[in-house]
Amino acid sequence: MAALESLNHTAICVHDLAEGMDFYCNILGGTAHQRSNYEIEDTSTGIAIFHSVILEDYLLALTVTANYMPMPPDGQLRGAHGFRHGFCVPRSRFEDVQQSLAKHDVQFEGPVDHPEKSPFGQSIYFKDPSGNFLEILWLKEEGSQTFKRRYIHVE
Amino acid sequence: MSNSLAATADPIADIKLDGISHIAVKVDDLAAARDFYRGVLGFSLESGLSLPECGQHAVLSTASGQHVALCLDAGFAPLPDTGIHNGYRVSPQARQTILDRLAKENIEVFSYREIRPAEAAENCYFYDPSGNRLQLVCADGTAAAANGSLVDAIDHVTVQASDVHWSEDFYARRLAMPIDAVVGWRTADYVLAKRWKEGAESMAPGQMRLDKRYSTIHGTDPVPRANMQLFVKAGDACVGVYLATRHFQMPPEELQIGTPRVAFRVSRNSLKAIAAHFKETGHAAEGPIAHSASPQARHSLYTKDTNGNFIEFVSP
Numbered sequence: 001m002a003a004l005e006s007l008n009h010t011a012i013c014v015h016d017l018a019e020g021m022d023f024y025c026n027i028l029g030g031t032a033h034q035r036s037n038y039e040i041e042d043t044s045t046g047i048a049i050f051h052s053v054i055l056e057d058y059l060l061a062l063t064v065t066a067n068y069m070p071m072p073p074d075g076q077l078r079g080a081h082g083f084r085h086g087f088c089v090p091r092s093r094f095e096d097v098q099q100s101l102a103k104h105d106v107q108f109e110g111p112v113d114h115p116e117k118s119p120f121g122q123s124i125y126f127k128d129p130s131g132n133f134l135e136i137l138w139l140k141e142e143g144s145q146t147f148k149r150r151y152i153h154v155e
Numbered sequence: 156m157s158n159s160l161a162a163t164a165d166p167i168a169d170i171k172l173d174g175i176s177h178i179a180v181k182v183d184d185l186a187a188a189r190d191f192y193r194g195v196l197g198f199s200l201e202s203g204l205s206l207p208e209c210g211q212h213a214v215l216s217t218a219s220g221q222h223v224a225l226c227l228d229a230g231f232a233p234l235p236d237t238g239i240h241n242g243y244r245v246s247p248q249a250r251q252t253i254l255d256r257l258a259k260e261n262i263e264v265f266s267y268r269e270i271r272p273a274e275a276a277e278n279c280y281f282y283d284p285s286g287n288r289l290q291l292v293c294a295d296g297t298a299a300a301a302n303g304s305l306v307d308a309i310d311h312v313t314v315q316a317s318d319v320h321w322s323e324d325f326y327a328r329r330l331a332m333p334i335d336a337v338v339g340w341r342t343a344d345y346v347l348a349k350r351w352k353e354g355a356e357s358m359a360p361g362q363m364r365l366d367k368r369y370s371t372i373h374g375t376d377p378v379p380r381a382n383m384q385l386f387v388k389a390g391d392a393c394v395g396v397y398l399a400t401r402h403f404q405m406p407p408e409e410l411q412i413g414t415p416r417v418a419f420r421v422s423r424n425s426l427k428a429i430a431a432h433f434k435e436t437g438h439a440a441e442g443p444i445a446h447s448a449s450p451q452a453r454h455s456l457y458t459k460d461t462n463g464n465f466i467e468f469v470s471p
Binding site: 014015016017018035037038039040043044045046049064065066067068069 | 317318319320323337339340341342343344345346348349364366367368378380382383398399400401402
């Protein structure tokens with residue numbers, strides 16, 4: 001059995017890297033980490049065309065698709081377009097996140113209450129500009145070891 | 156792959172590049188080039204003007220007062236399969252006049268699908284007698300009447316880079332040149348590349364390329380992709396940085412003056428600030444050197460960008 005430790009990073013597909021990096025860095029507060037296809041060596045090895053961004057302790061590689069992807073309906077804010085990424089924030093910052101999204105005209109659904117026995121408190125749901133579904137939530141037991149922290153080591 | 160987005164040096168404080176002062180273009184036959192640029196493109200010949208560090212050359216001027224120095228290099232070999240070219244801005248009327256003259260001279264004109272929005276309208280390309288690729292960018296110019304030149308201005312020049320990240324750091328961050336456009340960041344670019352491979356789109360050399368698949372994936376056909384391009388502004392002109400598709404020979408490290416070269420127009424204070432920055436950061440440069448080319452060009456600072464392209468900063 002493969003003794004997997006944790007999820008390390010995700011490559012998600014986007015239609016526009018500038019638009020994607022603006023969304024994840026300037027609206028969600030991520031940090032630009034790395035980008036490909038700027039050097040001859042990248043072209044000679046045919047590496048994927050991506051920019052990576054670190055959100056809290058997780059790395060997303062925004063990868064440009066060679067073809068247009070089917071987009072979820074405009075009005076659908078909650079769902080899984082193949083998958084959905086859920087990120088945690090402390091409960092004290094949950095309101096700030098909503099204000100930031102509203103300030104940048106990012107539509108979201110929620111806050112939605114989770115069941116009483118769920119480790120989650122509330123969630124909001126929205127999409128990035130390429131239709132990738134996202135969720136931001138707060139945990140009832142902040143600082144607990146319920147979810148092991150990931151480490152980032154991607155080269 | 157670029158290892159990080161870390162900057163190499165702080166931006167230069169309080170500087171501004173006002174535009175392109177002149178470009179130095181290599182030609183292998185000076186007389187033929189002079190005749191072509193005057194007779195076909197309608198540049199004005201500045202017979203009394205000599206620009207420093209251009210070797211044996213002839214100076215032409217656009218209606219806006221920018222100069223093009225045709226510099227003799229008998230061994231010059233153009234790079235026709237790369238993105239290297241110079242774009243000149245002309246009015247629709249001037250464009251037609253030039254096209255008529257090209258037809259009369261039996262010079263083939265090419266039209267391509269453009270990715271950079273500013274070049275989309277009525278673009279056309281052709282080659283000068285030395286094999287330099289030229290582009291006409293159509294604009295409603297009014298300056299052409301001023302000195303009789305058909306060409307309003309230098310619209311853009313292009314250089315190659317083995318690492319566009321370094322170019323972005325140098326031009327966009329350290330020299331504070333605003334980014335005009337980036338090619339290779341959008342799905343639309345790759346959809347276009349696919350159409351190009353299928354023969355459904357005609358693209359200028361250097362715009363698209365065929366990559367082999369990621370090195371661990373064997374036996375698959377080359378993948379069509381957009382070639383990375385970065386366009387940065389200098390006044391109303393642009394410098395286009397094209398990712399080179401193969402490694403190229405760079406000038407010797409100790410050589411700071413050469414051709415081809417693009418010269419940026421800056422104020423005296425900006426020139427001093429740029430020179431001080433290069434000295435402080437160890438970026439090799441020569442100058443500022445005083446000369447008397449014209450009242451607008453009395454001091455020059457020579458250097459290379461981070462990919463070995465010769466550049467110059469010119470101030471009054």
